[in-house]
Amino acid sequence: MRWIKFFLAFAIMGCSNALTTFSDQESDEALLFEAREAIRKGQWTNAINACSLIDAAMLTQESYAVTCASAFAGRCGFNVLDLVTLLQGVSGSVTVFELLVDELDSTTAQDVSDCEDAEAILHGIGGASIRSAEANGLAVLLGLYKVGVVLNELADPDEDGLPAGHNSCAMADDDTDMIATSFAEISDSLTLLASQSTFWDLLNTGMTAVCGAVEAQFDDTYNICKYTTGSFTTNLRKGVRTIVREGAMLGMDECTGDAPVPACNCP
Numbered sequence: 001m002r003w004i005k006f007f008l009a010f011a012i013m014g015c016s017n018a019l020t021t022f023s024d025q026e027s028d029e030a031l032l033f034e035a036r037e038a039i040r041k042g043q044w045t046n047a048i049n050a051c052s053l054i055d056a057a058m059l060t061q062e063s064y065a066v067t068c069a070s071a072f073a074g075r076c077g078f079n080v081l082d083l084v085t086l087l088q089g090v091s092g093s094v095t096v097f098e099l100l101v102d103e104l105d106s107t108t109a110q111d112v113s114d115c116e117d118a119e120a121i122l123h124g125i126g127g128a129s130i131r132s133a134e135a136n137g138l139a140v141l142l143g144l145y146k147v148g149v150v151l152n153e154l155a156d157p158d159e160d161g162l163p164a165g166h167n168s169c170a171m172a173d174d175d176t177d178m179i180a181t182s183f184a185e186i187s188d189s190l191t192l193l194a195s196q197s198t199f200w201d202l203l204n205t206g207m208t209a210v211c212g213a214v215e216a217q218f219d220d221t222y223n224i225c226k227y228t229t230g231s232f233t234t235n236l237r238k239g240v241r242t243i244v245r246e247g248a249m250l251g252m253d254e255c256t257g258d259a260p261v262p263a264c265n266c267p
Contacts, residue, residue, distance in 0.1 A: 027053075028054050028055055028058050028064075031050045031051070031053050031054045032050075032054065032058075032063070032064055032067060034046075034047075034050040035047040035048075035050040035051050035054075035067050035068060035071055036067055038050060038071070039067065039070055039071055039074060042074070044071055044072075044074040044075035045075065047067075047068075047070075047071035047074070048068075048071045048072060048075065050071075051067070051068035051071055054068070059121060059124055060124055060125060060126075061125075062125050062131065062132060062135055065121050065122055065124055065125045065135070066122070066134070066135055066138060068121050069118040069119070069121040069122040069138065069142070070118070070138075071118075072114045072115070072117040072118035072121065073114070073115065073118035073142055073145075075111075075114045076110075076111040076112070076113075076114035076115040076118065076145075076146075076149060077104070077107070077111055077145075077149070078115065078118070078141075078142060078145045080138075080141060083141055083144070083145055084141070084199075086099055086100070086103055087099070087144075087203075092258070093258055095247060095248075095249060095250050095251055095252070095253060096144060096206070096250045097147065097148060097151060097244065097250055097251055097252050098247075098251075098252055098253055100144070100145070100147070100148030100151070100152070101148060101151050101152050101155060101252060103148075104148055104149060104152040105152075107149050107152045107153050108153070109153065111149050111153070112146075112149055112150055112153055112178075115142070115145065115146035115149050115150075116146065116178065118142055118146075119139075119142055119143065119146055119181070119182065119185070122135065122138060122139055122142065123139070123185060127188065128185070128188040128189045128191070128192055129188075129192070131189075133192070133193060133196060136189035136192055136193055137189070137193060137200070139185050139186070139189045140185075140186050140189045140190055140193065140200075140203065143182035143183070143185050143186040143189075144182070144186065146178075146182050147179050147182050147183070147244075150175060150178050150179055151179075151244065151252065154171065154175055155168070155252065166252075166254055167245070167254060168241045168244040168245045168251075168252070168254060168266070169238075169241050169242075169245060169266035171241055171244070173232075173237060176232070176237045176240050176241060177232050177237070179240055179244065180224055180227070180232050180236060180237065180240045183207075183224045183225075183240060183243065184224055184225075184227045186207060187207055187208075187211065187224065187225040187227075190203055190204035190207055190208075191204065206249055206250060207225065207250070208225065209249055210243050210246070210249040210250050210251075210261070211223050211224060211225035211226075211239075211243075213246075213249070213260065213261040213262075214239045214242050214243060214261055214265075215239075216261075217242070217261050217262055217265055218235070218238070218239065218265075218267075219235075221233065221235040221236070222235045222236060222238055222239030222242070223236075223239060224236055224239050224240050224243070238266045238267070241266040242261060242264075242265040242266045245264055245265065245266055246259060246260060246261045246264045246265065247259045247260070247264060248260035248261070249261075251264075
């Protein structure tokens with residue numbers, strides 16, 4: 001009789017655990033649905049609140065990560081269609097980050113934080129080789145936008161355009177590392193996306209060219225496109241600051257006259 005009671009108790013406990021796991025899964029799925037509905041309505045904080053209740057382990061799954069990253073991205077002002085439209089204005093005399101710094105206004109420290117959180121959630125899926133094309137595309141566009149927000153907050157806090165004499169070579173290490181993180185992910189993602197469309201190919205060509213120019217000016221230890229893992233070195237930070245500073249490819253043209261890397265860099 002005791003054995004019967006023991007096995008009965010064990011079976012009940014097992015069923016209880018199974019039901020709890022099932023219930024947790026149901027709860028996470030319900031929260032995911034709630035977050036998506038809030039995003040659809042542009043209710044970013046509501047979406048973020050729903051995401052904050054989802055089991056952290058679920059955020060490594062792409063469906064959850066893309067949704068929750070989109071919630072934080074939306075609150076920091078990111079809009080895919082607006083950004084793609086804006087990037088169509090890139091030309092021989094107007095670079096990506098000149099456009100972004102000029103276009104963005106009223107950015108705040110909270111925007112920077114939300115963009116960082118969005119990017120961190122997305123990167124939590126794994127590297128570019130693990131993520132889908134959709135997630136890699138989001139990583140590229142969000143990365144570009146985040147860098148624009150960071151630069152706008154650092155270089156143009158009064159929203160009246162880049163001040164004369166601004167020098168990104170003096171950018172603090174923490175701020176540089178935020179940008180370096182985005183550049184490294186952008187480069188990795190574009191390598192995989194380049195063959196899929198002219199749009200991605202053009203962005204990849206620009207990123208590869210500016211990284212190549214930095215390497216040619218210094219050496220490969222300055223090339224953020226070759227970064228793999230670990231802390232950002234002094235040379236990598238100088239390379240990143242150079243990309244931000246130059247004016248012929250991606251940067252803010254701080255030396256004016258569409259100055260390329262050889263004429264506008266951070267030695």
